[in-house]
Amino acid sequence: MKFMVLVKGDENTEAGAMPTEQELAEMGKFNEELVKAGVMLAGEGLHPTSKGARVRYSNEGTAVIDGPFAESKELIAGFWILDVKSKEEAVEWLKRAPFRDTEIEIRQVFEAEDFGDALTPELREAEERMRKQVAEQHGQ
Amino acid sequence: MVCSVTVTVTEAHRTVDAVWRIESAKLIAALTRMVRDVGLAEELAQDALVAALEQWPSSGVPPNPGAWLMTIAKRRAIDHFRHLKMAERKHEEIGLDLETTQQAIEVEPDEVPDDLLRLIFTACHPVLKTEARVALTLRLLGGLTTDEIARAFLVPESTVAQRIVRAKRTLAQKKVPFEVPAGPELAERLGSVLEVVYLIFNEGYSATAGDDWMRPQLCADAMRLGRILAGLAPREPEVFGLVALMELQASRARARVTPDGEPILLLDQNRAKWDRLLIGHGLAALERAESLSPVRGPYVLQAAIAACHARAGAPEDTDWERIAALYGKLAEVAPSPVVELNRAVAVSMASGPEAALPLVDELTASPVLARYHLLPTVRGDLLAKVGRLAEARAEFERAASLTRNARERDVLLARAKATAGE
Numbered sequence: 104m105k106f107m108v109l110v111k112g113d114e115n116t117e118a119g120a121m122p123t124e125q126e127l128a129e130m131g132k133f134n135e136e137l138v139k140a141g142v143m144l145a146g147e148g149l150h151p152t153s154k155g156a157r158v159r160y161s162n163e164g165t166a167v168i169d170g171p172f173a174e175s176k177e178l179i180a181g182f183w184i185l186d187v188k189s190k191e192e193a194v195e196w197l198k199r200a201p202f203r204d205t206e207i208e209i210r211q212v213f214e215a216e217d218f219g220d221a222l223t224p225e226l227r228e229a230e231e232r233m234r235k236q237v238a239e240q241h242g243q
Numbered sequence: 244m245v246c247s248v249t250v251t252v253t254e255a256h257r258t259v260d261a262v263w264r265i266e267s268a269k270l271i272a273a274l275t276r277m278v279r280d281v282g283l284a285e286e287l288a289q290d291a292l293v294a295a296l297e298q299w300p301s302s303g304v305p306p307n308p309g310a311w312l313m314t315i316a317k318r319r320a321i322d323h324f325r326h327l328k329m330a331e332r333k334h335e336e337i338g339l340d341l342e343t344t345q346q347a348i349e350v351e352p353d354e355v356p357d358d359l360l361r362l363i364f365t366a367c368h369p370v371l372k373t374e375a376r377v378a379l380t381l382r383l384l385g386g387l388t389t390d391e392i393a394r395a396f397l398v399p400e401s402t403v404a405q406r407i408v409r410a411k412r413t414l415a416q417k418k419v420p421f422e423v424p425a426g427p428e429l430a431e432r433l434g435s436v437l438e439v440v441y442l443i444f445n446e447g448y449s450a451t452a453g454d455d456w457m458r459p460q461l462c463a464d465a466m467r468l469g470r471i472l473a474g475l476a477p478r479e480p481e482v483f484g485l486v487a488l489m490e491l492q493a494s495r496a497r498a499r500v501t502p503d504g505e506p507i508l509l510l511d512q513n514r515a516k517w518d519r520l521l522i523g524h525g526l527a528a529l530e531r532a533e534s535l536s537p538v539r540g541p542y543v544l545q546a547a548i549a550a551c552h553a554r555a556g557a558p559e560d561t562d563w564e565r566i567a568a569l570y571g572k573l574a575e576v577a578p579s580p581v582v583e584l585n586r587a588v589a590v591s592m593a594s595g596p597e598a599a600l601p602l603v604d605e606l607t608a609s610p611v612l613a614r615y616h617l618l619p620t621v622r623g624d625l626l627a628k629v630g631r632l633a634e635a636r637a638e639f640e641r642a643a644s645l646t647r648n649a650r651e652r653d654v655l656l657a658r659a660k661a662t663a664g665e
Contacts (some may be wrong), residue, residue, distance in 0.1 A: 138470075140265065140474075141467035141470030144520055144521075186463065189261055191257045191258050192261035195262055
């Protein structure tokens, strides 16, 4: 199952403060562990909201509000998408993240179950065209 | 941070399971290097797991759970050898003595990747039957229980347990060394590893609605194993080819079936439902594979074919010429009549039925395809297109007699009737 990990922003991320070399190295090492374990599908850091915008929808139409946004505890400063076996596994991984004074949120991504055919697409395709022709010839 | 005291036993067990999934392969790999016996290493790791299940619900999960498990397992290893010594067994027999064991039991972090790679090659060793390789790989490297493997492969748990016991015994009896093969042997042995991973993936991919959810879960297990392998063997193009192939195939999971479980064919799938993240991942792995070597192996070629579909925004955008050419190359490196049949279909899509017919005609002599209903299906389709209706009809009837699927048979018989203009 996939989980999205949301890293909360704070005054520092909002001020556009860059991480120190040590923080970068620690985070790099953590990311490398995720990759080597085969669980990392994506992971990015986000610019401060001063470079972003919001679009608000109402009956009157849409309104665009440019950043920065005030409620820094509600903002997202980065994210991962992890492919793991359970919520507990996502939690175990994140316990190892080199964060000190912040909060992250772990959310499950919707997915469909994976079932279906075992034929190669081309053969399936041939069969399908055949079915369609039958249908056409029978005027269905 | 330690778990709060309100944590229930069940929750603690789920946490232990999660830690096990993360740590078990590394643990078993390091222990195997110490005790030189996969079976014993796994028992020691299991002992550590039992200790965790007993202690963590009340004590909380330790800050470094991997190291905790390793410490327990090492203690058990030392106890084990003391025991042997007390029983006056000759250590020469097992090539170990207590002192060297205790020295060996200092894990070097740098050794972890090598140990893991050795463990993968051991679990997929050619002295083992394929089904044993699959079971052992899932058990030792995927962290699955025997019960989970049994459910995923639709066999009784006792069967899987036996397979694993026998496999461990075989590895010990044949004195299979705990090492990564070198030189020309490496390519061949790597082929065996990739085959096992892809088998696991396909077992999950062919799961049908109503199956135990453990079955489709095998796809995720196989992709994870493939990615781990890519991290351990970063210069092997076929490893990245396999990862790309699995991810590109899995990217279509959401679009492959109707809500009531009927398969949806590739060209009818809603491409908006394809998983863009997996497609991006798969294409990146393929790019990596192609940059590593100009020589294209079977997995890289199959991934390149899957990528042609993934890159096409709509079915009519599919680059059938490229797919036909890739099947041609695949036929050179991994010749098989099924590959030829696929190539014929791609050629007909790219250049029309006249170009594809001679390829299919050649295949009618193949004993492998003699009972394969898709050969007469494809041939009938091509014959009908070029106006040879009587022959086409005969082919459809033949295909109908070969298929085991009732719905397919009806379609083929209807097609036979329609072709004759009735």
